[in-house]
Amino acid sequence: MTRETTTPTEEEMSPDFIDGGSEDELLEIALGPHHPSTHGVFRMDVALDGERVVKLKPVFGYLHRNHEKIAETASYLSSMPYTDRLDYMCSLTNNWAYALAVEKLAGLQVPERAEYIRVITAELTRLQNHASTIGFLTQEMGASGTPLMYAFREREKILDLFESLTGSRMMCNYMRFGGCRVELPSGWLEQTKKVVDAFPRFLDEYERLLTGNEIFMARAQGVGLLRKELAINAGVTGPMLRASGVNYDIRKVDKYGIYDRFDFKIPLGEHGDVYDRYMIRMLEMRESLKILNQALRDIPSGPVMDVKAKIRGFRPPAGEAYGRIESPKGELGFYLISDGSPNPYRYRVRPPSLINLTVLEDMCRGYSVADTIVIFGTVDIVLGEVDR
């Protein structure tokens, strides 16, 4: 299979290039907001020269509900369930990022067992997020359903674990400032161990289906290049950044929680194309499994909540704090300013999905519409977090 007809040259990728015509002859179309490949309500205003993308302007705000303003009118704890709705695929990592920021702000300690539970739930979240992202990606390449359903089958097992732990499959609302909400139900760790042990079989099957697949390779290799320098300057984080070859994972850099106790590696890409972004996610799942096995082996007994933590009448001292974690999509941060009252004075979410979209135009310029959809799929966004 050859791609010669659609791979753009250097010249065609430059911002001013229009093939033998003027700007008036460009065809402007709106991809979205109602389009199955936009993962929600997101619009790309695209200017096309034939089949090639010349300009691409993302348009946001269809799901905007001013989450930050609502959080300023509510107490610290009342915002916790609302963080589930940011990136609704990964509610547990959202909970953790918010809890971490508040713990920094108030100087709270987290018991050992709660730290282990946080790591286990966060890595399970990463597994199901990466698996379904790859599923959606292949769906957008035309592999209609099969890989996605394989991923969803595995995701369902993890969501069942979340349900038995928190009472909810997706809106978990599990972490608290200074620990976790409830103790693990009996048999939960054994059940989790079973899911973790079965997961590599799924990954092998998934890889056999995709990694060497000729159509997949033709659609993914050399498409949507993102240079290292641009990725850093544009604040791209998460698997996208590491696919461009930058060694930056907040689990290693900040060592928040207890991530310094686990032995795991950070996979890095070489080319920064769609294929690398796929491969990084595959490899990260295998590293997550390593962390999970270590955490499930070492988890101590004890309380899951700091006994001194105050649930009611919680008022952190005046000041500010920025807490961040490595969520499956990138750096998820919460910036909080307290004036000593029960509500935050300022509550800001640093959404990885929104900031990773900064480079969308640079990655898509010169490629065809069909490639744009695939490139967009590898950014891995959730609109609940982009629009907030």
Add this chain to the structure above:
Amino acid sequence: MLEKIKADIEAAVPGCVLEMIPNGSPSGQHSLLVSPACAVEVARFLRDSPDLHLNYCSNVSGVDWLDTEISEKVKVKKRADGVEQEVDEIRKRQSPGFLEAVYHLYSMEKKHGPVILRLRTENRTDKVHLPSLTPVWRSAEFQEREIFDLYGIIFDGHPDLRRILMWDEFEDHPMRKDYIEPDDYEYEPTAHDDVLVKAKLHNA
């Protein structure tokens, strides 16, 4: 750490006014207040200096600080019954509000951070211009647009300063502390007379 950065900036960008803003929280994340006139120069220095190499601007937030009334106790000499006495008097002073943009900087190579920069506007009404740091860190592009949209800070030198989350015809800045929600969310005035009357009363 921050004192050293402050001294480095003062040496590299002469004439720049900097102020340390202490943080009372256990997080201990203190910040640097930079005067808007030299902000771009300071940002370039922080990004390119080989010691700091803060090449990653993670988070840009807007903050709205309202006008506040500060009451102070002042000792005043007063003549009462022919005798001079010192009397405590409470004086009230208006401290003008301002809008603030806060930048959290990290280094991807040296893996340190955050270094926190704050830029402040002169007031909340007509002097709300700040220099844009998007030419230095492109990650600020969407975040500064968001602050322009929700807080109304105008970033000079931003390549594409438009509303991002609210629609283009929207007029107010919803994240400001004194924002009043409309009673009727329809953009076009509608025929619901009772709604319009209620809105009029609300804004009166």
